[in-house]
Amino acid sequence: MVEIDRVTEFQQRWGGIALPPAPAYEGGPRILDTDTPEGSAAEGWWFSAGDERVSMAYGFMIGPRGEFGIHAERWTPLHASIDGWVESLALAQHAPLWANGLLRLLLGERQFDRFDRHEVTMQDIAAILEAYGKETGLGLGEG
Structure with missing residues (x-):
């Protein structure tokens, strides 16, 4: 039962x-x-x-x-x-939207416009954020 x-x-x-x-x-x-x-x-x-x-x-x-x-x-x-599965789908759908806003902030408007003309994967975005962390000494989620 x-x-x-x-x-x-x-x-x-x-x-x-x-x-x-x-x-x-x-x-x-x-x-x-x-x-x-x-x-x-x-x-x-x-x-x-x-x-x-x-x-x-x-x-x-x-x-x-x-x-x-x-x-x-x-x-x-x-x-x-099942809650975890549904939440992971929601994150996968929304992550690219938030990533663009974060990249626009980090790169600046002109650089982001150049970047946005290309087809970009989440791996590309991760590489940019990693490079930003190495250059500034402040990785995302730190400090």
């Missing part, structure tokens, strides 16, 4: 929520939705977190302790909770 309660609670809180694509794992589940629990009392119970965006050999599941992860031939937790 406890497992049915977990599924019901998940569905009431998260069911039907459409998610932005994740930067990894083939985008993650498209819409949070659940199904009948799988497993046993001895090994624990998992239930689906929602249908995958593309056909793949694994599924996104909620584990025995509420963790979000991938289940195929073995269980691989990705986050301690």
